[in-house]
Amino acid sequence: MANEVRTRFAPSPTGYLHLGGLRTALYTYLLAKKHGGKFILRIEDTDQEREVPGAVELIYKSMRQAGLVYDEGPDVGGDFGPYIQTQRRDLYPKYAWELVEKGGAYCCFCTKEEIEAQRKEAEAKGETWKYNKKCLHSVPLEEAKRRIAAGEPYVIRQNVPTTGKASFDDMLYGHVEVDCDTLDDTVLIKADGLPTYNFANVIDDHLMNITHVTRGTEYLSSAPKYNLLYEAFGWTPPTYLHLPPVMIESILVDKQTKEPILDENGNTQPIVRKLSKRYGDPSFEDLLSQGYLKEAIINFIALLGWAPKGTNEEFFSMEDLVKVFDENGINKSPAIFNTEKLRWFNAEYIRRMTPEAYAEAAKPWLSKVLDPEKFDLDRLCELLQARTEVFGELPGMVDFLAEMPELDMALFTNKKSKSTPETSKTALAFVRPILEGITDWTEANLHDVVMEAIPQTGMKNATVLWPLRIAITGRAATPGGAFEMAYLLGRDQTMKRLDAAMARL
RNA sequence: GCCUCCAUGGUCAAGCGGUCAAGACGUUGCCCUCUCAAGGCAAAAUCAUGGGUUCGAUUCCCAUUGGAGGUGCCA
Numbered sequence A: 001m002a003n004e005v006r007t008r009f010a011p012s013p014t015g016y017l018h019l020g021g022l023r024t025a026l027y028t029y030l031l032a033k034k035h036g037g038k039f040i041l042r043i044e045d046t047d048q049e050r051e052v053p054g055a056v057e058l059i060y061k062s063m064r065q066a067g068l069v070y071d072e073g074p075d076v077g078g079d080f081g082p083y084i085q086t087q088r089r090d091l092y093p094k095y096a097w098e099l100v101e102k103g104g105a106y107c108c109f110c111t112k113e114e115i116e117a118q119r120k121e122a123e124a125k126g127e128t129w130k131y132n133k134k135c136l137h138s139v140p141l142e143e144a145k146r147r148i149a150a151g152e153p154y155v156i157r158q159n160v161p162t163t164g165k166a167s168f169d170d171m172l173y174g175h176v177e178v179d180c181d182t183l184d185d186t187v188l189i190k191a192d193g194l195p196t197y198n199f200a201n202v203i204d205d206h207l208m209n210i211t212h213v214t215r216g217t218e219y220l221s222s223a224p225k226y227n228l229l230y231e232a233f234g235w236t237p238p239t240y241l242h243l244p245p246v247m248i249e250s251i252l253v254d255k256q257t258k259e260p261i262l263d264e265n266g267n268t269q270p271i272v273r274k275l276s277k278r279y280g281d282p283s284f285e286d287l288l289s290q291g292y293l294k295e296a297i298i299n300f301i302a303l304l305g306w307a308p309k310g311t312n313e314e315f316f317s318m319e320d321l322v323k324v325f326d327e328n329g330i331n332k333s334p335a336i337f338n339t340e341k342l343r344w345f346n347a348e349y350i351r352r353m354t355p356e357a358y359a360e361a362a363k364p365w366l367s368k369v370l371d372p373e374k375f376d377l378d379r380l381c382e383l384l385q386a387r388t389e390v391f392g393e394l395p396g397m398v399d400f401l402a403e404m405p406e407l408d409m410a411l412f413t414n415k416k417s418k419s420t421p422e423t424s425k426t427a428l429a430f431v432r433p434i435l436e437g438i439t440d441w442t443e444a445n446l447h448d449v450v451m452e453a454i455p456q457t458g459m460k461n462a463t464v465l466w467p468l469r470i471a472i473t474g475r476a477a478t479p480g481g482a483f484e485m486a487y488l489l490g491r492d493q494t495m496k497r498l499d500a501a502m503a504r505l
Numbered sequence B: 001g002c003c004u005c006c007a008u009g010g011u012c013a014a015g016c017g018g019u020c021a022a023g024a025c026g027u028u029g030c031c032c033u034c035u036c037a038a039g040g041c042a043a044a045a046u047c048a049u050g051g052g053u054u055c056g057a058u059u060c061c062c063a064u065u066g067g068a069g070g071u072g073c074c075a
Helices: A021-033 A055-066 A091-102 A113-123 A134-138 A141-149 A197-207 A224-233 A284-290 A294-302 A318-324 A339-351 A356-367 A377-385 A393-404 A421-436 A443-457 A460-471 A482-504
Strands: A005-011 A038-041 A105-108 A155-158 A165-170 A175-181 A188-189 A212-216 A239-243 A248-252 A270-274 A335-337
Touching: A005 A212, A005 A239, A021 A038, A021 A055, A021 A175, A021 A212, A021 A239, A021 A284, A021 A294, A021 A318, A055 A239, A055 A248, A091 A105, A091 A197, A105 A134, A105 A141, A105 A248, A113 A224, A113 A239, A113 A356, A134 A165, A134 A443, A141 A356, A165 A212, A165 A224, A165 A239, A175 A224, A188 A318, A197 A224, A284 A294, A284 A393, A294 A318, A294 A339, A356 A377, A377 A393, A377 A482, A393 A482, A421 A443, A443 A460, A443 A482, A460 A482
Parallel strands: A005 A038, A212 A239, A248 A335
Antiparallel strands: A105 A155, A155 A188, A165 A175, A248 A270
16 A cells, blocks of 8 residues: 555644643544545653643544544554654654765854843844854864764754755645745754654654645644655655644633733624633533533534535534545634534434433533432433533532522513513412312413413403413423423422412512 | 735535525524424525626636735744
8 A cells, every 4th residue: 555645633732622622632633534535643741741641632632632643653563663852752763864964954162141141132133043053164064073072062054055945735825935045944853852843743754655735834834844755755755634723712811810901992803713721712622521422522612614516504413524524625824612512413413312312421520409309300311411512511400409599580571472570470470279189280281271271351361371380390481381390399399389389479 | 024825604614707696504483392402494695895807796807905824043
């Protein structure tokens, strides 16, 4: 399989997998799978200072939960391992030296401090800083080797041509070309001996036979430089697919206090920014724990900045996505994460569940506030399914069943049902004995008996039923009407709450 | 500042020289109705601006404006 497509998702373990990363992983997976190829996970942990403990495990977990099964990776093995860059550390210098011998790179003995000073100076003058190739010109290779042998710290820099153009071709963005003189001689091997991303990605992608490189557009402007590296090695560059970032619209807040920063008129200021953990934007894990379905999240995230060709269909399982995915449908500009649409997708997936599956998913949430022994949770689930957008909101929707909330008497005044405290008082006085007379406390009985009696009052149904529901639930909105609520509460609770409300009217 | 990329409603978007410029979310109204949902129906809302090219531009080119990214011994 010489032409087998091999893609890789290569996160650095600096925290959880946020939605932008998840989408990159998803597209990378889909690209491989639609060609029947392999999807590989590689951990890019060459920046040891930024590494967060436990982040690697969290990545594995998130990938599994999302259904992004990788064919090769640190915890599943493969023929091109190791798949963690720090475990490949001995590999990189060898290639770097090969490049040095070929003239594509050189040793640099300038210290971080010297470089920093130069950069500051250039910045003060408003110029773009670029390393001046001092060590390339002033330190011959033999001398460099001697100094290194003597233990002097050094880095290896890419030797970018000073003239001409560098370019690459992207599946989405097409041909991208830059003047070499705008490019800096970036560090390939750091003083700690580890490679920078700039070098490691090229080496590893080549060594792992990666055919398609997918990554964020933050690499778009440095990609020509990577191609220079491929050329210097005499390697064929991979096919590139750069993906725009995912943004979120929020309000401007203080980074420390998280308090909104107001403008001169005292209003909050809307801003669009990249999704980030720093501001507490939800990760995949967060959304799952809030009660979003993974299928809904994946479906939503797939459609964020991408649309399938030739169809208006919006619902796709992972299998569907593999079939229908087409990189040409990716939008080139950043997409804004829209919580409303995610909620809708989630609600829609919930409505499409079988009642049994719904009940199974909902009961743990309901049990947080309701004793399963005391309530007919199956009936409650039936009522709740069409009203559930996010499972995490369930407890707040039903807690009034467990305990009667503080009754707001203003609720007895309602325009639509023509209710006033007076009509409510009358209505409740009328309904109470009827309810009390019902011995078989079923929803159907409650409904039939009360509905049959209402015409005697000369009031419309709502004028009688609105106050009843308010009296026993204390809520303006409930997941069902007066009869459903009365049934769920049971006879004792219903009568008790009714009496308490009547006493106050 | 410099470099790269991008630009259709509030959001996600279809479109790829001739369309009354799809669809979805959200919004608004109506219907249904014992509340809220769900469901049904309807509506408002988009081609950033200015120049070209063309018989004809949302579509091609240029500029402007706006946005994103890069400019690290971070990825």
